[in-house]
Amino acid sequence: GAVVSQHPSWVICKSGTSVKIECRSLDFQATTMFWYRQFPKQSLMLMATSNEGSKATYEQGVEKDKFLINHASLTLSTLTVTSAHPEDSSFYICSAPNSGSLNEQYFGPGTRLTVT
Amino acid sequence: AQKITQTQPGMFVQEKEAVTLDCTYDTSDPSYGLFWYKQPSSGEMIFLIYQGSYDQQNATEGRYSLNFQKARKSANLVISASQLGDSAMYFCAMREGRGSNTDKLIFGTGTRLQVFP
Numbered sequence: 273g274a275v276v277s278q279h280p281s282w283v284i285c286k287s288g289t290s291v292k293i294e295c296r297s298l299d300f301q302a303t304t305m306f307w308y309r310q311f312p313k314q315s316l317m318l319m320a321t322s323n324e325g326s327k328a329t330y331e332q333g334v335e336k337d338k339f340l341i342n343h344a345s346l347t348l349s350t351l352t353v354t355s356a357h358p359e360d361s362s363f364y365i366c367s368a369p370n371s372g373s374l375n376e377q378y379f380g381p382g383t384r385l386t387v388t
Numbered sequence: 389a390q391k392i393t394q395t396q397p398g399m400f401v402q403e404k405e406a407v408t409l410d411c412t413y414d415t416s417d418p419s420y421g422l423f424w425y426k427q428p429s430s431g432e433m434i435f436l437i438y439q440g441s442y443d444q445q446n447a448t449e450g451r452y453s454l455n456f457q458k459a460r461k462s463a464n465l466v467i468s469a470s471q472l473g474d475s476a477m478y479f480c481a482m483r484e485g486r487g488s489n490t491d492k493l494i495f496g497t498g499t500r501l502q503v504f505p
Contacts (some may be wrong), residue, residue, distance in 0.1 A: 306492060315479065315493045316433075363431055369491075377493060379425075379433035 275299060276368050278380035285387055292352045293383045295322075295366030302368035306377070307339075310363040316330035317344055322349040322366075356387040392414065392482050392496035399501050401470045408455070409465040409499045411480030420484045422463040423493065424454065427477040438477075439463055470503045477501075 275298040285291050295305055303324045308316040317373035320341050321329040340352040353360055365382040391414045401407035413422065420441045426434040439447045439454045447454040455464040467474055480496040 311429075315497045318492050318494070319435070321492060365431075365433065367493075376435055376438065377423075380436075382431040382433075384431070 276366065276380040277376045278364075278366060280383060281381060282361045282384040284339050285385070287357055287387055287388070288355055289340070289358055290311065290352055290354045291352055291385060293364055293366075295349045295351070295368075295380050295384075297347045297368045297378070300368075300370065302349075303346060305343065305349040305366055307349075308339065308365045310365060310382075312363075316365060322351075324349075353385065358387045361385055361387045366371075367369050390492045392480055392495035394480055394499050396499045397497075398501055401467075401501065401503055403472060403503055403505050404469055406466060406468045407470055407501065409467070409478050409480075409501065410462070411464055411496060412460070412462045413480075413482050414461060415482065415484055417484045418483055422454070422456070423481040423483070424452070424463075424465045425479045425481060427479060427498075429476070433479075437465065445495075467501075472503050472505065475501060477491045 277296045279294045284293055293377045305322040307319045309319050318331050319334045322341045322343040324343040324346055330336045338354055343349045363382050363384050367379045368375045370376045389413050395410055422439045422494040426436055426438040436449050437449045437452045437454050439456045446456050451468045453466045455466055477498045477500050479498045483491045483493050485491045
């Protein structure tokens with residue numbers, strides 16, 4: 273089946289620094305990717321929709337200047353957490369729909385971010 | 389109003405028994421899709437089963453079946469012959485619309501299933 277990878281799988285950074293998370297579709301093209309955030313013992317909350325060739329669409333309450341999304345190609349989307357703070361510590365997951373079967377979205381393995 | 393509601397924060401089931409995880413949804417869109425995902429402690433999201441709003445029959449995938457009751461707006465997941473490896477968080481999700489690359493998934497709060505020997 274289709275595979276979505278994320279890098280890094282975990283990262284620890286100091287408060288005030290920026291962190292970039294990559295999401296790649298390995299064997300299919302994805303014009304759209306989704307970024308989710310999941311706090312411990314909570315559900316996945318959609319942060320933004322990443323669109324290849326255009327600006328990302330952010331969900332209400334998500335700061336677009338803090339969470340920069342760039343859909344650089346048909347197989348790569350990046351999420352940059354700028355000026356990270358401890359409250360940004362979370363599990364970040366990306367997903368990409370299978371254009372051949374819209375009934376399925378493929379999720380990356382997630383990135384655990386810890387801001388100290 | 390919550391779009392997806394999972395009222396069971398946790399469930400226990402004995403190995404080899406069947407278990408039903410509840411999910412109700414709320415939408416005014418006649419076209420929608422319902423999904424179930426499994427999230428083990430590793431964090432990965434594993435797709436289990438899908439039900440379209442126009443599907444006449446309940447979806448089945450191996451030991452997983454979806455009890456789709458459209459009038460009640462419920463889409464319960466039934467796991468038959470539970471295995472220890474089924475212990476995980478289970479999320480119900482909904483996609484509104486006929487399905488395009490921009491249709492997003494809305495997730496419920498999840499149910500933690502624990503299978504005991």
